[in-house]
Amino acid sequence: MKLSQFKFKLPEEQIAQFPAPYREDARMLVLHRKTGEIEHKSVSHLVDYFSEGDLFVFNDTQVFPARMYAKKEKTMANIEVFLLRELNHENRYWDVLVDPARKIRIGNKLFFDEDTTIVAEVIDNTTSRGRTLRFLTDYNNEEFINHLYALGTTPLPKYIKRPMYAEVQEEYEKAFGEYDVARMDEERYQSIFASKVGAVAVPAACLHFSKQLLKRLEINGVEQGFLTSHVGLGNFKPIDVEDLTKHKVDSEQIIIEQPLVNAVERAHKGNHRVCAVGTEVMRALEHVVGTGGQIKSYDGWTNKFIFPPYDFSVANSFFVNLYMPISSQLMMVASFGGFEQVMNAYQIAVKEGYRFGDYGDAMLIVD
Numbered sequence: 001m002k003l004s005q006f007k008f009k010l011p012e013e014q015i016a017q018f019p020a021p022y023r024e025d026a027r028m029l030v031l032h033r034k035t036g037e038i039e040h041k042s043v044s045h046l047v048d049y050f051s052e053g054d055l056f057v058f059n060d061t062q063v064f065p066a067r068m069y070a071k072k073e074k075t076m077a078n079i080e081v082f083l084l085r086e087l088n089h090e091n092r093y094w095d096v097l098v099d100p101a102r103k104i105r106i107g108n109k110l111f112f113d114e115d116t117t118i119v120a121e122v123i124d125n126t127t128s129r130g131r132t133l134r135f136l137t138d139y140n141n142e143e144f145i146n147h148l149y150a151l152g153t154t155p156l157p158k159y160i161k162r163p164m165y166a167e168v169q170e171e172y173e174k175a176f177g178e179y180d181v182a183r184m185d186e187e188r189y190q191s192i193f194a195s196k197v198g199a200v201a202v203p204a205a206c207l208h209f210s211k212q213l214l215k216r217l218e219i220n221g222v223e224q225g226f227l228t229s230h231v232g233l234g235n236f237k238p239i240d241v242e243d244l245t246k247h248k249v250d251s252e253q254i255i256i257e258q259p260l261v262n263a264v265e266r267a268h269k270g271n272h273r274v275c276a277v278g279t280e281v282m283r284a285l286e287h288v289v290g291t292g293g294q295i296k297s298y299d300g301w302t303n304k305f306i307f308p309p310y311d312f313s314v315a316n317s318f319f320v321n322l323y324m325p326i327s328s329q330l331m332m333v334a335s336f337g338g339f340e341q342v343m344n345a346y347q348i349a350v351k352e353g354y355r356f357g358d359y360g361d362a363m364l365i366v367d
Contacts, residue, residue, distance in 0.1 A: 001244055001307060001308050001331075001339070002242050002243065002244065003239055003241065003242045003243075003244060003326055004242060004326075005339070005343075006325060006326045006327075006330055006331060006334070006343075007325050007326055008325050008343065008346055008347065008350065009325075009350070010324070010325055010350060010356060011350070014350065014353065014354065014355055014356055014360075015159055015160075015324075015355070015356055015357050015360070016160075016355035016356060016357045016358070016359035016360035016361075017160055017161070017162055017359065018168050018181075018184070018359055019184075019188045019207065019359040021171060021172055021174075021175035021176070022175065022210065023043070023188075023192075023207060023208050023209060023210040023213070024042070024043040024044040024046075024208055024209070024210050024212070024213045025042060025043070025044065026042065026043050026208055026355075026360070026361045026362055027040070027041070027042055027043075027354055027355070027361040027362070028040075028041045028042055028043045028045065028046065028361065028362045028363065028364055029041075029322070029345060029348070029349050029352075029354060029361070029362070029363045029364070030049070030363075030364045030365075030366070031337050031341060031342070031345050031363065031364070031365045031366075032366060032367065033336075033337050033338055033341060033365055033366070033367060034367050036338075036341050036344075038345055038348060040352065041364075043208045043213070043362050044213065046213065046217070046319070046364065047213070047216045047217055047220055047222075049317075049364065049366055050217065050220065050222050050273060050275065050317075051220060051221065051222070052220065052221025052222070053221060053222075053223070053266075053267065053270050053272040054221075054222045054223065054267065054272045054273040054274070054275065055222070055223040055224075055225055055263055055264065055266075055267040055272060055273070055274045055275065056217065056222060056223070056224050056225070056275045056277055056319075057225045057226070057227060057260065057264075057274065057275065057276050057277060057281050057285065057315070058191070058193060058206055058209070058224065058225070058226050058227075058277050058278075058281065059191075059203040059206055059226070059227060059228065059229050059231075059277065059278055059280050059281050059284075060191070060193050060194060060195050060196055060226045060227070060228055061194065061196050061197075061198055061199040061203060061228050061229055061230050061231060061280075062190065062194035062195055062196055062197045062198065062199060063154070063155065063189060063190055063194065063199045063200065063201065063202050063231075064083070064149055064152070064197050064198070064199070064200070065149050065150075065151075065152030065153055065154055065155070066082055066083040066084070066152060066155040066200040067080065067081075067082055067083075067152060067153045067154070067155045067156075068080070068081045068082070068083065068112060068148075068151055068152045068153070069081070069112075070110035070111060070112045070120070071110065071111045072103060072104070072108060072109075072110060072111075073108060073109040073110070073111065075103075077103055079098055079099070079100070079103065079104060079110060080098065080099040081096050081097075081098055081110065081112075081120075081133075082096060082097040082098075082099075082155065082200070082233070083095075083096055083148075083152070083200065084096055084097065084130075084200060084232065084233065085198070085200075085230075085232075087132065089141060090141070091134065092134060092135040092136075092137075092141075092144065093123070093132060093133070093134055094120075094132070094133050094135065095126065095130065095132060096130070096131055096132075096133050097129045097130055097131070097233070098129060098130075098131050099129065101128060101129040101131075104122055104131060105122065105125075106122050106123065106124065106125060107121070107122060108121070108122045109121050109122075110122070110133070112148075112151050113151060117137060117138070117139070117147070118135060118136075118137045118139075118144070118147060118148065118151070119135070119136045119137070120133040120134065120135045120136065121133065121134050121136060135148070154185040154186060154189050155200050155201065156185060156189060156358075157201065157236055157357070157358060158236070159324070159357060160357070160358070160359070168181055169181050172184070188207070188359075189202050189207075189358070189359075190202065190207075191203065191206035191207055191209065192209065192210065192211060192214075193206070193209075193214075193226070194206075196228045196230075196255070198228070198230035198253065199230045199231040199232075200231065200232055200233055201231040201232065201233060201235050201236065201358075202231065202358055203229070203231055203277075203278045203280050203281070204278065204320075204321040204357075204358040204359075204360075205277045205278035205279075205281075205319055205320050205321050205362065206277055206278055207358070207359075208362055209277075223263055223266075223267070225259070225260040225263040225264070226260065227254065227255065227256045227257075227260055227281060227284050227285075228253075228254065228255040228256075229252060229253070229254045229255075229280035229281065229283070229284045230252055230253045230254075231252065231280055232250055232251075232252050233250070234249050234250030234251075234252065235327075235328070235329065237249070237250060237328075238326075239326055239327075239328065244305075244307045244331070247305060247328075248303070248305070249303050249304075249305045249328060250303065251301040251302065251303040252280070252301065252302060252303075253300070253301055254284040254287065254288075254298065254299075254300065254301070254302050255298070255299045256284060256285075256288055256295065256296075256297055256298045256299075257297055258297050260295075261294075261295055261296060261297055264285075264294070264295055264314060265294060268293060268294070273316055273317050273366070274314060274315045274316055274317070275315060275316075275317040275318065275319055276314070276315035276317075276318050276319070277319045278319070278320060278321075279320060279323075279328075279329045279332045279333070281315075282306070282312075282315060282318060282332060282336070283302060283304050283306060283332070284302065285314040285315060286304060286306065286312065286313065286314060287302040287304045289313045289314050293313040293314060295314055305328065306331065306332045306335050307328075307331040307332070307334075307335055308331070308334055308335045308339045309335070310335040310336075312335075312336055315336075316367060317364070317365060317366045317367070318333065318336050318337070318364070318365040319362065319363075319364050319365075320333055320362065320363050320365075321356075321357070321358065321360055321361070321362055321363070322346070322349055322354055322355070322356045322357075322360050322361055322362070322363055323356065323357075324356060324357065330342075330346075333363070333365070336365055337365040342365075345363070349361075349363075
């Protein structure tokens with residue numbers, strides 16, 4: 001398929017800048033892929049579509065405060081430093097992006113706090129914006145990580161361009177009483193079951209699950225399984241080739257352990273639904289699938305790019321957010337739900353005022 005086939009007009013005001021006050025209060029467009037029928041619900045109605053023996057697969061990655069700000073030595077120019085991943089724990093080497101990149105060369109030093117307890121030296125150029133930093137500090141490794149993260153901020157995607165907090169402060173105070181909207185992202189740009197640090201972007205579909213919703217699913221006999229997929233910035237990397245077969249995606253680390261393998265096998269044997277929660281979960285499952293639709297435990301990397309046509313082997317239902325035009329996530333959703341049906345559903349979502357993006361509304365695809 002071609003890149004241009006995944007374009008659609010999305011009004012800027014429908015790109016969500018804030019989450020719904022309660023996680024499960026987001027709207028949910030339901031697509032029945034066998035008939036093309038569409039329903040308009042809220043995420044709180046998710047339990048109505050699943051029953052005893054069905055399985056939800058979640059991503060338990062935890063977003064760390066990856067966006068930082070530093071001063072360049074001598075000129076004291078302001079530099080944004082986006083942490084991507086730790087390359088060497090003992091030597092404190094990190095793979096990062098810098099902006100503006102033209103000012104940052106090998107040998108430059110960056111200062112991250114006023115008392116210069118954390119300094120970084122640029123030791124390599126990796127891409128046009130990519131650099132390798134070696135952090136210099138007297139802290140031990142645990143103290144260093146804690147201090148580094150304390151200096152960082154929540155790595156919201158660039159399409160979140162915030163209006164004045166006062167515009168939503170009243171709505172949140174009605175729901176929660178006193179509520180500091182300005183600090184909201186520390187809590188809400190994270191799933192409630194996030195436990196494995198390593199992501200620089202949130203698995204957005206997982207944001208909709210509250211303790212109450214998970215408990216309701218449990219009461220209905222729905223199983224819950226977890227894998228780890230450390231979401232990277234590749235999720236937001238523009239696709240710049242019309243021929244999708246020529247697009248390369250960035251690799252991401254995934255970890256699938258035996259308890260999840262066993263849970264998927266039980267669901268398949270009982271002819272129950274397996275629901276992948278988010279595109280990262282779907283990609284991880286498809287990366288490790290073998291003959292007969294069974295998966296295996298795995299600790300490694302994947303650069304799998306799923307676009308139509310594609311035959312899925314593990315999950316038979318899909319819970320996702322509403323994604324941006326010409327995004328790799330939209331392409332995967334269209335692969336699962338059917339290109340024409342998904343693109344039609346997206347047109348309806350735009351017309352009905354659904355909100356798109358990480359903090360936006362949801363979509364459930366079932367047979």
